[in-house]
Amino acid sequence: MQTVTYQRASTVNEAIALLSDGGENARVLAGGTDIIVQARERARTVDSFVDIKHIPELMTFNYNTSDGLSVGAATPVYLLYNDNDIQTHYPALVEAITVIGGTAIQGRASLGGNLCNSSPAGDSLTSMMALGAIANIAGPNGERDVAVSEFFTGPGRNILDLGEFVVAISFATPPANSGAAWQRFIPRNEMDIAVVNCGSYVQLDGEIVTDARIALGAVAATPIMVPAAAEALIGRQITDETISAAAEASYEAATPIADMRGSVKQRKHLSKVLTQRTLDIAVERARG
């Protein structure tokens, strides 16, 4: 391990001060499942860890029908997927966070950590994007809200400025007749990085699609929204043909690289298949 100092913040303002004073190499420490390994393997230079887990609002979550769901950024995901309200209203989020690592990783890993690690393959990211989630950010110049879909600027990079960190992630209450689903493809059943992952959301009025969002992961330098897939659905009847057209749009939108996990051809194909499969489930859920 490189030489690091460890600092505990107990309020949001204290964390902002520690991060601002610490400069570029002061890193937020949430569950540590990415950053501790990266610091040890010197994949990232870290001079100081700013532990945000002792800020009470970072470690809780709240759901009610008028405001929706707000998740403290450092809350370990196992608390989320064990919650009845989250299981009932946000199954697409549960689908993503139950496959992040194994049990011991899920005891620590957080949505904020997955977001700010900003891997193109991060599993909760495409789920949050399909659900229209918003990152609530605090920093030296005050607070701001940024859609998760606008958060990433490159592999491992995002829009956070010096001294800023994510306090919470908010999700609107799912509208009536809406549904969402998330899936990934990996060669084994668990404990692997997605070859492709995909989140889909639809809202229906009868059989007509009134709103849709499709997000793909591990097919570009950042997770991406596929507006053309949404356009293939919105205003149209939900049929196998419209779903196929949306899946085709995902195929076109995917611009993956080839690596040891998958070829370009396979990733493009998977983009199409996962779009179709998640849309089928999202539609089923929207119909209730």
Next chain:
Amino acid sequence: MARFVLKTNINGEEREFLADERDSLLDALRERAGLMGAKEGCNNGNCGACAVVLDGRLVNSCCVMAAEVDNSEITTIEGLAEPDSLHPLQETFLENAALQCGICTPGFLMSAKALLDSNPNPTEHEIRWWLAGNLCRCTGYDKIIRAVQDAAERINS
């Protein structure tokens, strides 16, 4: 502070010892507290050999900084057995020959214990899914799964 005094409760005992700010919890347990039960398999979160229970949650101690656990409660493999008897999981691991080299065993035992504490009657699928973060290069897993099933039966009877 490069060196600091770490105060924790380990296996029910209040402990105070010097640790380094660079130490992971695994480093601190093995090198500072003299508890060699948790093993270093990968040091990157993938193998589960270093699993311990931290404030009631199963974690990989290589992915926790020692400085984080000040005033926490930790249970390690050394705290699993009773003073004069093994934990049922330890018995059934022995009976089923669920270990060969044994490097993975402390992690499997801690993880399996956390499973049975939260779900006393798991299905085979639930056991395999729960233990997915524990790797074993020797046994082929089946004997481990059987040992956990036997332990669940023994605890429930």
